[in-house]
Amino acid sequence: MASVAVMDVIKTYGALEVLHGIDLAVRDGEFLVLVGPSGCGKSTLLRMIAGLEDITGGDIQIGSNIVTDLPPKDRDIAMVFQNYALYPHMRVRDNMAFALKLARRSRSEIEDAVNRAAGILDLSHLLDRYPRELSGGQRQRVAMGRAIVRDPAVFLFDEPLSNLDAKLRVAMRAEIKALHQRLKTTTIYVTHDQIEAMTMADRIVVMRDGVIEQVGTPLELYDRPANLFVASFIGSPAMNLIEGTVASRDRQPVLEADSGASWPLPVDLAINQGDRLIYGVRPEHLSIAPGGVEAQIVVVEPTGAETHVLLEAGKQQITAVLRERLDVGPGAKLPIAPDLKHIHLFDPRTQARISR
Numbered sequence: 473m474a475s476v477a478v479m480d481v482i483k484t485y486g487a488l489e490v491l492h493g494i495d496l497a498v499r500d501g502e503f504l505v506l507v508g509p510s511g512c513g514k515s516t517l518l519r520m521i522a523g524l525e526d527i528t529g530g531d532i533q534i535g536s537n538i539v540t541d542l543p544p545k546d547r548d549i550a551m552v553f554q555n556y557a558l559y560p561h562m563r564v565r566d567n568m569a570f571a572l573k574l575a576r577r578s579r580s581e582i583e584d585a586v587n588r589a590a591g592i593l594d595l596s597h598l599l600d601r602y603p604r605e606l607s608g609g610q611r612q613r614v615a616m617g618r619a620i621v622r623d624p625a626v627f628l629f630d631e632p633l634s635n636l637d638a639k640l641r642v643a644m645r646a647e648i649k650a651l652h653q654r655l656k657t658t659t660i661y662v663t664h665d666q667i668e669a670m671t672m673a674d675r676i677v678v679m680r681d682g683v684i685e686q687v688g689t690p691l692e693l694y695d696r697p698a699n700l701f702v703a704s705f706i707g708s709p710a711m712n713l714i715e716g717t718v719a720s721r722d723r724q725p726v727l728e729a730d731s732g733a734s735w736p737l738p739v740d741l742a743i744n745q746g747d748r749l750i751y752g753v754r755p756e757h758l759s760i761a762p763g764g765v766e767a768q769i770v771v772v773e774p775t776g777a778e779t780h781v782l783l784e785a786g787k788q789q790i791t792a793v794l795r796e797r798l799d800v801g802p803g804a805k806l807p808i809a810p811d812l813k814h815i816h817l818f819d820p821r822t823q824a825r826i827s828r
Contacts, residue, residue: 473500473501473625473657473658474534474535474548474625474626474658475497475499475500475533475534475535475658476496476498476521476533476534476626476658476660477496477531477532477533478494478495478496478498478517478521478532479530479531479533480494480530480531481493481494481495481517481520481527481530481531481532482529482530483513483516483520483525483528483682484528489528489682491513491516491517491520492682493529494513494517494530494683494684495684496684496687498660499658501656501657501658502658502659502674502675503649503652503659503661503672503673504659504660504674504676504677505663505668505669505672505676506518506662506663506677507662507663507664507665507666507668507676507677507678507679508664508679508680508685508705509664510664511681512679512680512681513679513681513682514662514664514679515662517679518628518660520532521534521549521628522544522547522628523539523542523543523547523549524544527540534547534549534625535548535625548624549625549626549627549628550571550618550619550620550622550624550626551619551627551628551629552612552615552619552628552629552632553630553632554630554631554632555635556603556612556614556615556635557615558611558614558615559603560603560604562602562603563599563601563602564595564598564599564600564601564602564614565586565600567614567618568586568590568595568614568618568621569586569621571621571622572585572586572622585621585623586599588620589617589618589621590617593613593616593620593647594613595610595613595614595617598610598614608635608636609644612632612644613647615632616632624657625658626659627652627659628659629659629661632644632648632661633663633668634663634665645671648661648672649672661673666706666708669690670690670694670706671690673690674689675688675689676688676689676706678693678702678706680701685698685699685701685702686698686699694706696825697711697816697825698824699823699824699825700713700750700818700823703752703816703818703825709755709780709791710791711752711753711754711755711816712752712754712758712790712791713750713818714733714735714752714753714790715729715730715749715751716730716735716748716749716751717746717747717748717749718743718744718745718747718748719734719745720745724736724737725739725743727751729785729786731785731787732785732786732788733765733766733785733786733788734765735753736809736810736812737751737812737815738812743817743826748821749817749820749826750817750818750819750820751815751817752815752817753816754814755792755793756793757810757814758794758809758810758811759808759811760794760806760807760808761807761808762807763807763809764807765785766785766805766808767785767805767806767807767808768783768784768804768806769781769783769798769800769801769802769803769804769805770782770783770784770789770802772798772800772801772802777795778795779795779797779798780792780794781794781798781806783806783808785808790808792808
């Protein structure tokens with residue numbers, strides 16, 4: 473195992489700078505997830521750590537060694553790709569053993585390593601099959617097994633589950649997390665799926681446009697997003713964001729939304745009438761309550777345990793996730809109230825969180 477340090481790393485393609493001085497410390501044994509929209513630079517950063525992309529500026533350190541100029545084979549890393557990257561003409565055992573054969577390990581050492589990895593990943597009964605004879609989930613486990621046999625200091629995963637169907641992704645998420653808990657190997661995992669990030673990570677790095685927006689545990693990002701981008705990116709369904717002006721109604725502070733509704737504000741905020749705010753409330757922190765904001769139902773989506781409701785408050789659509797089942801449909805009106813303990817406020821000019 474080893475820590476990983478990314479120090480003021482820059483990446484340019486010609487005149488285009490795609491990573492803008494990234495600083496990141498990955499702890500020994502940590503499961504760190506890089507997440508963000510397509511094109512944010514997360515896969516580029518992972519490939520630079522792996523040595524598959526040149527670094528324009530800065531340094532990368534794995535353990536006690538600066539590896540900036542080392543080839544991938546000398547970095548003591550193992551990478552699992554989105555497309556499995558298995559050799560179709562080789563059986564499973566030979567795919568898993570390939571890197572060890574290149575390293576000229578003994579036959580007994582290779583056999584022991586392959587059998588150990590196959591046992592961990594429930595592949596022992598598949599060792600004599602070819603990749604074409606395997607399901608997508610089995611192929612991904614073989615790709616993981618090929619990484620495990622190398623016993624690297626760091627595992628790198630580049631969107632390994634994106635080619636799997638939804639049910640299999642859920643199962644494989646649990647398998648990868650359980651594997652990490654068993655092996656304790658430092659792991660850096662790239663995904664664009666924030667649910668994947670939330671369920672797997674010790675810490676999450678949220679990236680946008682080649683910069684890091686926030687680093688924290690899943691619940692730190694969920695409960696205290698640093699800015700509007702993180703607030704809207706983390707959480708499903710997404711946070712409701714309502715822009716408006718601070719006012720007073722019946723001596724209580726409210727946000728007069730530009731869309732036409734009035735939303736209650738906590739009384740202990742250091743804000744003034746006339747201040748502009750963006751008011752954030754997660755769908756699960758809305759409930760039906762007398763005296764709430766009047767909203768009209770647009771769509772009702774029962775899921776069994778919860779009911780997802782798309783509503784219109786004033787001229788703005790909002791989403792509520794309710795525990796109760798509704799016997800009303802589109803066009804009906806509901807009084808919707810936010811839980812004021814879980815309100816998020818942002819500065820519309822800087823988009824930064826307003827501390828409370």
